[in-house]
Amino acid sequence: MPEGYVPLRKTEHHAVLAQSLSNNGDVTTQRSPAQNNTSSATARVASQLSDTYYVDNFNYLIKFVTRHYQHLLTADELKFCHTYDSLSNTAQQTYVRLASRSTDLLRTAKLHYPEIENISDGINELNSIGFVSKEVEFSSEECASLFTRAELKSVLGLSSSQFDPACINPDAFTTPDLFGDSPLTRLLANDSIIAVHHKELIVAFRLLFFGNLHQDFSSFVLRDLGLRQYENYKIDSDTVLFQEREQLAAHLHYYQCAELFDSACEQGIDGLQELHTLLPQPLQYDKTLDRRLDTFKNRIARQLERLEALDIAAQIYSQTTRPPARERLARIQAKSGNTDSALTLCKAIQALPLDTDELDFANTFGARLAKKAQQCFTSPARHAPPESTLQLHAGNLSVEFSVALHYAKTGKCYYLENSLLNGIFGLAFWDIIFAPVSGVFFHPFQHQPTDFYESEFTISREQMIRQRLQQIDNGQLQQIVNSHHYQKKGLRNPLVNWQWLKPHTLSLALKRIPKQDWQAIFKLMLSDIRNYRSGQPDLIYFPDDGGYELIEVKAPGDRLQKNQLRWMHFFNEQRMSHSVVHVEWIE
DNA sequence: ACCGACGATG
DNA sequence: TTCACACAATCAA
DNA sequence: GATTGTGTGTCTCATCGTCGGTTG
Ligand SMILES: [Mn+2]
Ligand SMILES: [Mn+2]
Numbered sequence: 246m247p248e249g250y251v252p253l254r255k256t257e258h259h260a261v262l263a264q265s266l267s268n269n270g271d272v273t274t275q276r277s278p279a280q281n282n283t284s285s286a287t288a289r290v291a292s293q294l295s296d297t298y299y300v301d302n303f304n305y306l307i308k309f310v311t312r313h314y315q316h317l318l319t320a321d322e323l324k325f326c327h328t329y330d331s332l333s334n335t336a337q338q339t340y341v342r343l344a345s346r347s348t349d350l351l352r353t354a355k356l357h358y359p360e361i362e363n364i365s366d367g368i369n370e371l372n373s374i375g376f377v378s379k380e381v382e383f384s385s386e387e388c389a390s391l392f393t394r395a396e397l398k399s400v401l402g403l404s405s406s407q408f409d410p411a412c413i414n415p416d417a418f419t420t421p422d423l424f425g426d427s428p429l430t431r432l433l434a435n436d437s438i439i440a441v442h443h444k445e446l447i448v449a450f451r452l453l454f455f456g457n458l459h460q461d462f463s464s465f466v467l468r469d470l471g472l473r474q475y476e477n478y479k480i481d482s483d484t485v486l487f488q489e490r491e492q493l494a495a496h497l498h499y500y501q502c503a504e505l506f507d508s509a510c511e512q513g514i515d516g517l518q519e520l521h522t523l524l525p526q527p528l529q530y531d532k533t534l535d536r537r538l539d540t541f542k543n544r545i546a547r548q549l550e551r552l553e554a555l556d557i558a559a560q561i562y563s564q565t566t567r568p569p570a571r572e573r574l575a576r577i578q579a580k581s582g583n584t585d586s587a588l589t590l591c592k593a594i595q596a597l598p599l600d601t602d603e604l605d606f607a608n609t610f611g612a613r614l615a616k617k618a619q620q621c622f623t624s625p626a627r628h629a630p631p632e633s634t635l636q637l638h639a640g641n642l643s644v645e646f647s648v649a650l651h652y653a654k655t656g657k658c659y660y661l662e663n664s665l666l667n668g669i670f671g672l673a674f675w676d677i678i679f680a681p682v683s684g685v686f687f688h689p690f691q692h693q694p695t696d697f698y699e700s701e702f703t704i705s706r707e708q709m710i711r712q713r714l715q716q717i718d719n720g721q722l723q724q725i726v727n728s729h730h731y732q733k734k735g736l737r738n739p740l741v742n743w744q745w746l747k748p749h750t751l752s753l754a755l756k757r758i759p760k761q762d763w764q765a766i767f768k769l770m771l772s773d774i775r776n777y778r779s780g781q782p783d784l785i786y787f788p789d790d791g792g793y794e795l796i797e798v799k800a801p802g803d804r805l806q807k808n809q810l811r812w813m814h815f816f817n818e819q820r821m822s823h824s825v826v827h828v829e830w831i832e
Numbered sequence: 833a834c835c836g837a838c839g840a841t842g
Numbered sequence: 843t844t845c846a847c848a849c850a851a852t853c854a855a
Numbered sequence: 856g857a858t859t860g861t862g863t864g865t866c867t868c869a870t871c872g873t874c875g876g877t878t879g
Contacts, residue, residue, distance in 0.1 A: 294842055347839065393874065459843075463868090466842060472868045551859095576858095613857090643864095644848095663846080742866090779846060803848060804856090 292471055296360055300334075302465040303341045310450045317453070317490050325446050328374055339367025340376050343441045345462065350387055354436040368439060378440045385415045392432055400428040449497060456486045456533070456687055456695070458500050464690040474736050475689060479681035486687050488530065495525040499537050506544070514554045517545050521561055533695070539567035546573065555581060568599050572606045579610075584618045591622070601776040605807060630797075630805075630813040631824045639830040644800040645783045648826055652796070656788040657753065663781045664745040665754060669763070670770050671740030672751075673722060675729040677709045678738065692737035698775045710771065717764055723755045740778065754785065757793040758821075765819045780808025782823065794822040801829060 295301065310318065311326050318326075329337065338361050343351060358364055371377040389397060389410040398408055401417055414420075418429040452458055467473040487493050502523050509516035521542065527535050542565045549558035550573065559577045562570040571594055578587035591611030598604035608624035615622030637647050645660045652658035659665070671678065678694065679686075682705045685694035696702045703710065716725065730751060735743060755763075770777045784796040795816060797809055805813070805825065816823035 298842075345840085395874090463842095467868065470842065470868075609857095744866095783847095800848080802850085806847075808846095 292469065294466065294469055297338075298466070298469065299341050299345065299462070300337055302462050303337075305465075306447075306450055306454055306462075310453050313485055314453050314487065317487060317493060319490075322446055322449065325443055328376070332374075333367075333370060335362060335364075335367040336370040336376075339364055340371055340441075343371075343377060343439075344444055344447060346441070348390075349441050349444060350381065350383060350391060351439055351441065352391055352436050353439060372439075376442055378442065379437065381438050381440045383438065383440075385413055385418055386411075388418050388429065388432075389413055391438065396432060400431050449493065452496055452500075453487060453493065454688060455690070460690060468690065473690075475692065476675075476679045476733070476736050476738070478679040478686045478691075478694075480686050480689065481681065481683055484684040484687075489528075492528060492531055492534070495528060495531070495534055496537070498525040499534070499541065503541060506541075509545075510548055514549060514552050514557065517549050517552075518554075518557055521545050536567065539565035539570070543567060543570055543573070546570075550577070566599065568603045569606070571599075572603055572610075575607075575610060579614055584614055588614050588618070588620065588622065595624075601773045601811065602807070605811065628810070628814040628817045630810075630817065632827060633824060634827045634829060636829045636831050638832060644828050645798045648796070648798045648828060649784055652784070652786045656786060656790075658784055658786045659750055660784055661745055661750070662783055663779055664742045665750070665785055666766060666770070666781050667740040667778055668742060668746045669726060669751065669754065670767055671738045672726045672729040672733075672746075673717070673763075673767065674710070674713060675733055675738065677706050677713060678740075680706060680709060682706060693739040697739055700773075702774065703771045714764055714767065717760050717767075720760065722760055722763055723752070726751060726755060753787055754793075757787050757791070762819060762821050765815075765821075769815055776808065777811070780806065780810075780812050782809070782812065792822065794824060796823070797825045799825055799827045801827070 307326050307329060311323075315323070329340070332340070338358075342356075342358055342361070353365075353368070356364060361367060368377060368379065372379045383391075392400075394408065394410065397403075397410060397413075401413070418432075419427050421427050448458065451461060455461075455464075464473070468475065502520060502525075505520055505523075509520040512519075524538060524541070525534075527538055542561050546558040546561040549555075549561070555577050559574055562574040562577070571590060575587045575590045575594075578584075578590065588611060591607040591614065594603050594607035595611070598607065609627075611622050612624045614620075635648060635651060637651065640647060642650065649658040649660045678697070682694065682696070685696050685705075687695070694702070696705065713725075716722075727748075730746070730748065733741075782795040782797040784798060786794045786796055788794070795812075797805065797813070799805070813823055813825070815821075
């Protein structure tokens with residue numbers, strides 16, 4: 246099943262090793278990132294949280310939504326905020342603790358909060374105003390998930406090793422045994438079940454505050470512990486993320502649909518089609534909603550393609566503009582023998598491409614289609630990068646490191662892939678990325694402006710970008726990069742990977758690569774950050790004789806990817822030294 | 833007894 | 843809760 | 856050669872306790 250992947254988390258955390266290869270041929274491995282940094286941004290680390298931190302954070306959120314969004318809140322939501330405010334400290338503590346648990350049903354015996362003086366007082370108070378229920382009805386499935394397998398086995402008398410909680414008889418928990426006790430009363434002999442209410446309101450509040458649902462209260466904690474440090478950008482208090490209630494409702498609605506994706510996949514074509522009809526309507530004034538909906542529609546349609554429901558997929562693709570919708574549509578048309586409309590679509594993409602990827606597709610795919618159909622189609626010639634072959638002994642190292650080691654004999658060579666150009670771009674334009682453009686910073690936990698990958702990013706900052714390119718022309722690049730590297734070290738930036746960027750490598754790159762080349766690189770990246778932040782060559786090589794070369798390493802059987810070819814094409818046009826090295830293993 | 837996944841925590 | 847890359851399988855001419 | 860799907864390394868904040876399964 247291609248979609249619906251199971252994300253697996255690695256608990257074993259391998260220390261990240263940054264290998265730098267010098268021309269004595271020795272391989273130095275450095276542990277990173279530096280914990281005892283002396284620079285300004287990393288000065289504050291490992292602070293302690295106050296003992297009321299979680300209530301403080303919750304109160305902050307409540308205050309934020311009532312202050313900024315009072316007019317958008319429903320009567321229920323307002324009442325919730327008001328009631329919460331009137332609670333005793335103990336009840337507030339208790340509610341925040343309970344609401345931060347992942348399930349709605351909880352066992353009181355499993356609650357251990359030593360900082361709450363008397364948690365049963367808190368629960369009683371919450372019960373009286375309806376924030377929790379002490380009397381709960383629950384299904385046998387819910388009951389099974391509340392207790393451990395050992396507990397269930399012992400109380401149900403099913404000691405079999407093949408015990409499956411999924412097929413417990415619905416009445417099993419309530420059926421009295423010989424002594425007149427039901428399994429449930431035994432499970433609850435020294436325990437009780439409570440239900441936590443109104444958690445869905447907190448979800449809505451999170452959306453109002455963060456603008457998304459993948460961030461939560463841990464953002465506060467991680468910041469306050471100094472584990473995630475954000476740039477101190479100016480938050481735009483004039484613009485507000487949501488104007489209308491229908492907007493909030495639509496986003497919440499979307500997130501509910503997104504959760505259904507996996508099960509819809511399992512239900513096949515009908516399930517996916519049903520899910521598509523379930524989606525909220527877009528709103529003209531909400532571009533974020535458009536983006537979320539279009540991305541999701543593309544995902545549904547892509548899965549329908551896999552199930553060979555091409556017509557339905559095509560219909561959904563044609564409802565969105567977001568790439569790769571037009572690419573997929575053209576492929577479907579070509580596949581179903583509709584060469585003419587596929588070609589027309591390719592020409593439309595060529596005329597008004599929405600991004601680089603789409604344009605490259607139209608050029609290559611259109612040319613191939615036209616050739617087959619013997620029609621006329623114009624597309625730029627493809628660049629064939631200089632290639633060479635290197636014979637190496639197979640060892641423990643990856644191909645990239647093996648080649649780097651080879652080049653280290655005659656210079657310095659680093660395996661940095663996207664980290665180098667991205668990192669220098671991020672440092673060179675740091676202040677512009679975090680510039681106070683209106684409506685791009687809404688809360689203190691953003692690592693990038695909301696429009697970072699949009700085409701408006703460049704337009705909204707045109708003046709600043711022009712100035713920066715001029716400064717680079719005046720020879721100030723090295724100074725700008727170095728000062729940002731020093732001042733901002735450890736702060737989050739969408740393009741800067743601090744562990745891989747060592748000052749030595751930075752200064753070498755800035756010294757060896759001329760400013761005209763940097764200007765061209767930056768202009769290119771600014772033209773489409775999303776598509777040009779990847780595909781950069783594996784290695785950068787600084788020969789002892791001077792100069793530099795960007796090298797993409799290819800093991801036997803591996804070939805250039807689309808985005809890698811794009812960069813090679815650019816290097817060629819800019820007359821920057823580049824090549825592809827094919828490795829042949831010997832012995 | 834050991835492990836890996838997972839939730840809770842600050 | 844990826845994301846970007848390498849790699850393998852498949853199909854078509 | 857083109858396309859697609861799958862696997863892998865790297866990246867998440869780090870650590871502790873529990874659960875459930877496998878191994879001895
Ligand atoms: Mn690579
Ligand atoms: Mn490579």
